[in-house]
Amino acid sequence: MEAFPWLFLLLLLEAKAYSGDGVDPKEVVGVLQESVSLPLETLSGEEVESIIWYSKNKIGIVMPGKERQPATILVMDPHYQGRVSFSEPSYSLYINNLTWEDSGLYQAQVNLRTPSFSPPQRYNLRVYRRLLQPQVTVNVNVSEEGVCDMFLTCSVERAGMDVTYSWLSSEDSSAAVQQGPVLNTSWRLGENALSYTCRASNPISNSSSRSVSVGPFCADTGYPEMSPVTVCFLAKGLLLLLLVVILVTSLWVFQVQKKCEKSRMRKIKTNRMNL
Known part of the structure; x- marks a missing residue:
């Protein structure tokens, strides 16, 4: 039975609300996993009876307290539980830890205690991610x-x-x-x-x-690109070729020296025989 007065009050307040289809929404951008504020404008000098915030579903209702009493706040959508707050004195909507699902249309209906009519205020929230380096x-x-x-x-x-x-x-x-x-x-x-x-x-x-x-x-597009394996084989081949050249040169020098030594020994023997 305790829920009945709340249900009756919500039905009564919604009956006073206007759909606001002709009102252009205010564009608001937010950052993924950060916070955003939907600023609410209230008529100065008017006594507010209640404020109802809507999105895909009804987010919550705020009923300002009388004579400096705290406001009564009821968050109704589980998707926003623990992530929304309503800042006095305007009771603007603050959403923390934004998700992609938070993107979309929002509406605030301010119901006054007087016969004066307050048109609904609408917002279009778009959530973006901060860009990484391209x-x-x-x-x-x-x-x-x-x-x-x-x-x-x-x-x-x-x-x-x-x-x-x-x-x-x-x-x-x-x-x-x-x-x-x-x-x-x-x-x-x-x-x-x-x-x-x-x-x-x-x-x-x-x-x-x-x-x-x-x-x-x-600069080098005219030449075929070689893989590291090919470069490695070419380097080894050049090194092996260099070693072969050094070996052949060393053998040739050794043979030349050997012949020179034999020739010198023959001359020595010839000179001795002539003596």
């Missing part, structure tokens, strides 16, 4: 004329929605050279090699990638 992948294609055609692709892990991408060059870092996640540029050997940086942005943060220079990706 990563850039490079694809290279070299034409027969020696022109290096490059595609730079920018991406952000777990980016979420409403992410925009722009590209800045080392030639002019104050203005974007292109919008969008993919940058197409070309470069020819001998030209000034530019560097590019990708910047990703959403309504609550922005982040930039490391600077990528186009020169190193195109």
